[in-house]
Amino acid sequence: MSDQRAAGAFRVGFVPGVTLTKWSRVWEERHPRVPLEIFHVDAADPALALREGRADVVFARLPIEADGFSVIPLYDEQPVAVLPKEHPLAEAESVVLADLAGERRFDQDPTLDLVAAVEVVETGAGVAVMPQSLGRLYARKGVVSRFVTDLPATTIALVWPEEATTPEVEDFIGVVRGRTANSSRARRDESEAPAASKTAKKGAADRSGGKPGSAARPARARGPQRGSGRGGNPRGGTRGRRS
Known part of the structure; x- marks a missing residue:
């Protein structure tokens, strides 16, 4: 693998024995502008490529040291x-x-x-x-x-850093788990909805003086002023709240 990451590529490492053909094809259909950069990782320490920032996800053979990583078991091998x-x-x-x-x-x-x-x-x-x-x-x-027949199976799993669950990682999980493009999109929208809701609430709180859920009070209109010669506000009428 080149030391230089391909521009915009999604990087996938895998241990020997894993076949990516089907998943690669589905990814290319859904993300034609995001190429996959695929390479072998060391079977003895497949997470090394994640720790060094050379991969976004890896296919690993369990068990591995999972501290700081999310792990989805995919299938067993006899x-x-x-x-x-x-x-x-x-x-x-x-x-x-x-x-x-x-x-x-x-x-x-x-x-x-x-x-x-x-x-x-x-x-x-x-x-x-x-x-x-x-x-x-x-x-x-x-x-x-x-x-x-009397030895335990080994498990192939998808592994990635917990703090790097990007939309691309979510989409790749959807590909590997057989979700349709629409269902993967819906799951991503659901995960983004709470963050969007918090942002909206914060904006409302800022406009209402810092208290979430409280509405800004409209300014009172001034009555007729002495010496103005007319009713109402001499500077152009009622003052509303700031936009």
Whole structure:
């Protein structure tokens, strides 16, 4: 990704395995003048791009350190075991963790990323366990993936800074959650209504002397003045309140 933010772009970071095609297409239809700037973030610390101000939102794999961030869980991913094609378990529909006892787990090797782990699995040296989307992303001809039924699922979530819930962020949430353009607009209008109401009340209070809900009193008209030769105000009639 370029260090220079594209002018007017909405910046979206995502961990490997997340597919943005559908959401990107809907965004482009609704916001043709606001391009998406999409880039990978570090799976180990996906919120770093938010803390450094490089992203407006990120798709992250939970759990993450959520202090100061809003988090919306989106969907779960089942774990899979990536096995060599010739492995005895390759014919099974699914496995349990006990089936992998005694196998070398290359996903647990700190010297390997998952891409390298799958490459080693293909040689027949062991196995690897990872979320299903990553098993698909890093698939090779010499491996197969089987669901591990007794491991917990992982969750993909949308994350952004609590203090940066902009209209664009709200619109992007609407896209991701499948809202129509009209419903997203309506939700934004509802969220803006209280602020507009407070502004209107403050303006009314200022005009009424500082007390909300009180109306400004009209100035009294002066009666006939001595020596004026006519009834009414000699300077042009009744004085009204200031505009």
